[in-house]
Amino acid sequence: MTITAAFYRGDKKFDVTQIDSEAPSAGQVQIEVAYCGICGTDLHAYLGHMDARIGFERILGHEMSGVVKSVGEGVEGWAEGDRIVVRPLDHCGDCPACNRGHQHICHNLKFIGLDSQGAMQQLWNVPAHTLHRLPDGVSLRDAALIEPLAVASHDVRMAEVQPGEDVLVIGGGPIGMLVAMVARAAGGKVTISEINENRLALASRLGFDTINPRQVDAAAEILNKTGDKGADVIFEVSGVQPGVDLMTAAAATRARIVMVAIHATKPQVDLFRFFWREIRMLGARVYEPQDYDQAIASIAAGEIDADALITDIRPLDEIAEAFAALTSNPNAMKSLLQING
Ligand SMILES: [Zn+2]
Numbered sequence: 001m002t003i004t005a006a007f008y009r010g011d012k013k014f015d016v017t018q019i020d021s022e023a024p025s026a027g028q029v030q031i032e033v034a035y036c037g038i039c040g041t042d043l044h045a046y047l048g049h050m051d052a053r054i055g056f057e058r059i060l061g062h063e064m065s066g067v068v069k070s071v072g073e074g075v076e077g078w079a080e081g082d083r084i085v086v087r088p089l090d091h092c093g094d095c096p097a098c099n100r101g102h103q104h105i106c107h108n109l110k111f112i113g114l115d116s117q118g119a120m121q122q123l124w125n126v127p128a129h130t131l132h133r134l135p136d137g138v139s140l141r142d143a144a145l146i147e148p149l150a151v152a153s154h155d156v157r158m159a160e161v162q163p164g165e166d167v168l169v170i171g172g173g174p175i176g177m178l179v180a181m182v183a184r185a186a187g188g189k190v191t192i193s194e195i196n197e198n199r200l201a202l203a204s205r206l207g208f209d210t211i212n213p214r215q216v217d218a219a220a221e222i223l224n225k226t227g228d229k230g231a232d233v234i235f236e237v238s239g240v241q242p243g244v245d246l247m248t249a250a251a252a253t254r255a256r257i258v259m260v261a262i263h264a265t266k267p268q269v270d271l272f273r274f275f276w277r278e279i280r281m282l283g284a285r286v287y288e289p290q291d292y293d294q295a296i297a298s299i300a301a302g303e304i305d306a307d308a309l310i311t312d313i314r315p316l317d318e319i320a321e322a323f324a325a326l327t328s329n330p331n332a333m334k335s336l337l338q339i340n341g
């Protein structure tokens with residue numbers, strides 16, 4: 001059977017072409033992909049920053065939803081027609097991290113959709129252990145947000161956000177916005193710091209307090225609104241040095257700072273402030289299975305405004321336009337590709 005697949009060919013180019021689909025191997029499930037979101041990581045790949053890692057035969061895509069088409073030998077518990085999302089992590093099963101139960105940060109972790117073929121194709125074979133079932137009330141469109149939402153759920157869980165705590169999210173892109181939504185659902189009083197006016201406007205519409213650090217002294221503003229205390233929990237989602245400066249400057253005594261962003265260079269961190277205020281800093285990478293379960297439950301409970309975040313849906317053969325629009329449109333948040341149907 002032939003299917004449509006989109007291959008990244010380097011230098012912002014994709015080939016959308018027909019290929020033969022392969023039957024799922026033992027332990028695999030074949031998914032008819034419904035929607036696939038375009039992630040910030042996919043944008044990095046598109047811009048050529050990851051060519052050495054992914055090559056020029058790569059099918060991208062890991063923020064997806066779909067329906068089980070068939071199952072390979074030895075797979076139990078899944079059947080044709082099951083509505084699912086995939087947790088796109090493939091671990092080695094025998095390294096110091098795996099042996100301590102931290103498979104999501106396996107030392108030999110393969111990220112499906114970067115290190116192996118992803119979801120921007122009509123039929124996709126994945127290991128059965130990566131599947132999570134969708135409840136009836138969750139649409140396949142909204143379910144394409146579950147992967148980035150699971151990132152946010154992991155971040156907020158690691159931070160142990162408590163009801164009534166002052167939370168600062170530095171960076172209001174799709175992940176920052178989802179972190180803000182999850183932190184608010186956990187009871188946090190959330191402020192978003194962001195420099196893009198369109199994103200600030202969206203954050204305001206969603207009911208968050210906002211700060212534009214290009215216009216005001218953001219740390220002073222946070223101290224002001226917390227009675228000189230500072231933020232109890234700070235999520236660094238900006239990936240730039242001014243964000244790292246703000247995260248310590250705005251931190252309360254014994255604040256928790258969660259490092260979410262992937263920084264291109266090693267940032268300078270104010271360790272004086274860490275010592276002085278007994279700040280704790282946590283790294284938080286991807287997600288564990290329970291974060292997926294939590295993300296699915298949040299979507300089902302209506303805690304996430306999917307309509308506000310999904311700004312664009314296009315068919316797979318418009319993949320080039322979708323990526324181009326994401327890099328040029330300041331209003332863009334989350335773009336989805338419709339892969340089937
Ligand atoms: Zn992603």
Ligand SMILES: [Zn+2]
Nearest residue numbers: 092095098106
């Ligand atoms: Zn491992």
